[in-house]
Every structure is written in C-alpha cells, then in structure tokens.
Amino acid sequence: MSIEVRHISKTFGRFRVLRDVSLRVETGELVALLGPSGSGKTTLLRIIAGLEQPDPGSGPILFHDEDVADQRVGERRVGFVFQHYALFRHMTVFENVAFGLRVRPRRLRPSPTEIQQKVEKLLHLVQLDFLADRYPQQLSGGQRQRVALARALAMEPKVLLLDEPFGSLDARVRQELRSWLRRLHDEIRLTSLFVTHDQEEALELADRVVVMNEGKIEQIGTPDEVFHHPRTEFVACFLGQVNRFSGRLEQGKVHFASLEWEAPECALLESCPVHVFVRPHDLQVAVEPNGQPALGARVEYIHAAGPRVRLELRADTGQKLVAEITQEQYRTEQLTVGSRVFLSPQNIKVFPTQAED
C-alpha cells in the first residue's frame, strides 16, 4: 500500500508549518522524515494519519492511489505509534493490544478466541508474550514501545506511521530497538513512515530519507544519496558535521582559503560567491607538506575516545576546523595539542551562495 501526498500546506495561526509538500512512499518501503524540531515533519505525519487537517486548497492524500483526505482517522486504518507510547494504563498489555479488535463494529469483530490468538501472535512477534498480564507502568520504555507497536499492528493497518518512536529511550535501548524494527519491517513489509530528528537513526534504518526544513522538503533520497550527495547546504549541514568555507567560483574553479579546486560540476555556472563544504573525514591530515595543496593549521583539542580520532583545529586563517583521522594514524604521527599540520581536502561540495546571505 503506497502513501502519496500532494501539495500539502498547513498553517497554525500565523505560523506556516508546511509549505506545499509533496511526497510518495512506495509499497513496502521504510521511509524516514528527518529534520530539526519545527521543520514540520510530525505535522506531516499527523496529516497523513488524519489527526490534523491540512489547509484548504491542499492536494489529496492517497493510500494506494485512493484519496483518503475526507476519511476520518479511524477509517484510514493507519497504525500510529506515539513518541510517548500513549498506552492505556488501566489495561493490561494483552488488553492494550486487543483494543483495536474489541472496538470494531459487532459484525466485523473477531470472536474472543480469534482475538486471543491474534493478540498472542502479535505479542510473540514483538517478543513480549511473557508480559501479557502486566500493566504498562510495570514495563521498561523499550517494552512499552513494542507494546504500542503490537497494538498498532493488531488492527491490520494499511500503513504504519511512527512519531519519533525511539525519542524517549536511552541510547542503548534505542540502538537495539532500531535494528529490531528494521528486521521486523523486513519480515512484515508494511509501508512505514517514521519521524526522527536523529540523522544517524534515519540513515541506518530507512530505505529512503526525506530531509525537511522549515516546512519544506529539502531532499529525498537513499541514505547514501543524502549523505554523500547533499543537494542543499541544509542537508549537508544537517547530516553530520561539516567544515564550511566561503569562496568564489570562477571559470569552473573554486577558490577558497588559499586553495584552488577543480569543480567540473559547476563548470556551467557563472562566477559567483560559493560555500564549500568538507566533511571532517575528507580533510586529510599530514604533519609535513606532501606536495598537495594544503591549509596550515594547529591542533587545539584531541578527542581520541571512539573508533576514530577527532581533531579540533585552528587554521592559519583563524577559522575553526574539525578533522577525523584513524586511531592508527593518530599513533604513528604522534599528534599532540599544538602540533602543526597540513590539511588537504579530498572531496568537497560546492553550493552557490544564496542571495540573502
């Protein structure tokens, strides 16, 4: 079951939360809506679910190419998972999961035995069969979120929508639940859309990532595409750390910070000021000049705890930069705070500067 929205806008008072957003999620896909808070991602999710109404004049909301914009929440058959679980605290885990079946109109309601079997199957799927008689308050955060998921799946939803599903869990549980959800999705293949502000989560979990900012979609692509080929400055900045330089584009060459860089992809553009982005791991660090064009810098801080060593540097131009090197290089080159190094970019992204900058 695919999800498609066209030209959706939403205004709260005078605040425009969504500006003409269009998006298509293919059947069986797991797609992340990624953006900072206030980017409109949760609102978009709630509009798809039917929990919010888009502004008049917005386009259709299509589930499997059928317009559901006029259907109420309950009729759309969306499984919605809330950040804070929203479990019914006066019901046991079993009753929570059974809720969607028990409230069906009598002629559609499964028999008690069928409900029993279905709920048991779902609790087994989310690996919580042994907690069926507990109350939500007696569970850990990760367990509660899995109950919420089982509850959403019980009504056999057409699509699954998750609002910051791991938002209120601690780092380790988050990591576990993330890979668990990925496996579950591969198993049940339900079209799913989840909201997150955690770029790592989006890149790791999703088939495709929708990067949102200020009510607009900045880029849609596979995790690989959005990370390695950001289409806008915002995407480049939001997905991981970057070093940003101001420079100039002239005749297909980018000049920035005393360096010159061939930029064939910009060959057709006229001369203009540009911003140049270099990711920390794309800054090659050398203790002696090695013939490549390089920037002089001094090491200010070293963060060595982690799989890679992060260096905070001060370039000769006075700009602060961040570079990442391997633990191995860190040991062989014997870098210390104050060491003088030469930085040569390996890979750059060039964005013409917008007029308002």
Added chain:
Amino acid sequence: MVPLSRARQQVLPGFGLTLGLTLLYWSVLVFLPVAALVVQAAGIPWHQFVQTMAEPRVLAALGLSFGGSALAAGLDTIFGFWVAWVLVRYRFAGKRLLDALIDLPFALPTAVSGIALTSLYSRHGWVGQWLEPLGIEVAYSRLGVIMALMFIGLPFVVRTLQPALEALDPELEEAAACLGAGRWATLWRVILPTLGPALLTGFSLAFARAVGEYGTIVFISGNLPGKTEIAPLLIVVKLEQYDYAGAAAIAGVMLAAALLVLTIIHRLQSSYSFLRG
C-alpha cells in the same frame, strides 16, 4: 565507631516534629470529639439502643441520609464530569466566571443556600410555580433533599476532576481514534477508566459532605418525620427532647456507617494504586 544517631540521620529533616504536630492536631480536632461520641454511645444499655434503632422514624432518617447522599453524590459525579470536561476542554466566553462560580456552594453559608433553594422551588417560587402543575414537588419533598445535597456536593467532584482531566494525555484519545474507536467507545473504554481514581475521590468527597450536611436541608426538606427528615436533624430533635442516649445511638450508627463506606471507597481507590507509575 560512627554514633548511631548520625547513622540514622535522614536526608529530609523534621520527621519527628512534623509527625508529632500532625498527631496533636489530629487528636485535638478529630480524635477527641469522635472518641467522646463513641464513649457516650457505648454507655447506652443494649435494649435502649435496639429500641432507638428500631423506631421507623430513625430508620427512615438514616435511610434518607445515606441513600440520598449516595444518589446525590452519584448524580454529582455524572454532572461534575460534564462540567469539568467543558471547563477543561473548551474555550468560551465567560469560562473564567463559570470556573469561579463552581466554588460558590463551598463559600455560601448553608442556611443561605437552603433558603434560596426553598424559595425558588416552593409552590410559589420562580421555578416551583411551573413544576407544581406538572405534579412535581421539589421543596418539602425527598426530591428537594436530593437536590440540595447535589448542590453542596458538586464542587467537590468538579475540583477533583479538573486537574485529572488536564493531565489526561490527548494522545490517549488520538491513539484510540487511530485504532478505530468512535468517540463513545473512547469515552467509555479509555477516558472514564483512566479517570477512575479521580471519579471515585470526587464521589466519596461529595458523599461524605452530603451525609454530614444539615444547614441546607433543614430549610428545603420541611422535616416531615419518616419522610423528609434526615438523620442529623433527628439527632438535634432527640437532643431537644433531652433524649441524649437516643441522639448518641443515632450518631454512633452514623459514624460507623460513614466509616464503613469511606473504608470501602478507600479500598477501591487503592486497587488503582498499581496504575500509577
């Protein structure tokens, strides 16, 4: 060796002092009068106690006091939920005024509200004159008693439910809606059970207040023995007839019954305790 007293020092100081004051306060204000009553009632010879309690007038008064209070508290719980819902969920002109007026029965001298209700609902009152042709008699009837009890009990329910409703996560209702529940199913299966403890507290406060109410009722009920006479009034009547033993007997029974009811409610309440977390 660490001195014992240091080892036992608590992070939160003043336990001894505050508990002592609490007990003193409670003893002077609550325990002593109640104990005096128990002693008084216990001194009545058994046959005299039975004789008093067997009087149809006494039984009727006790029945009206407890039955009427339970009915009034039940109705208050329904209307109080309604009022609290409107006050919490919607924004409308005059909301703050309405909110402030809720407390009025708390502050009004009971005699004033009793007289006001009576004059409204009596045969010639503003409302009563329209009800009389329909055969509905409010003042000087049991209906009037229930009405007055509802009047004084309503604020307890509203004020108990308001914070509970405000704390009710709207996501619960959204979750229910997503799962296909209509508004009615959401109300019955999600909202009301979640508010259970608050509803129960509101009910028991309204009930307790109604059982002990005197001032409002004596005006509106007409005090017809065996019909609209409430137990607290009957106690006063017995005292005026110098029947101290009879008064103490009724009072003792009221105390025991009130304790029993409140204990049951408390037990119900604590069965919810595992839901908090």
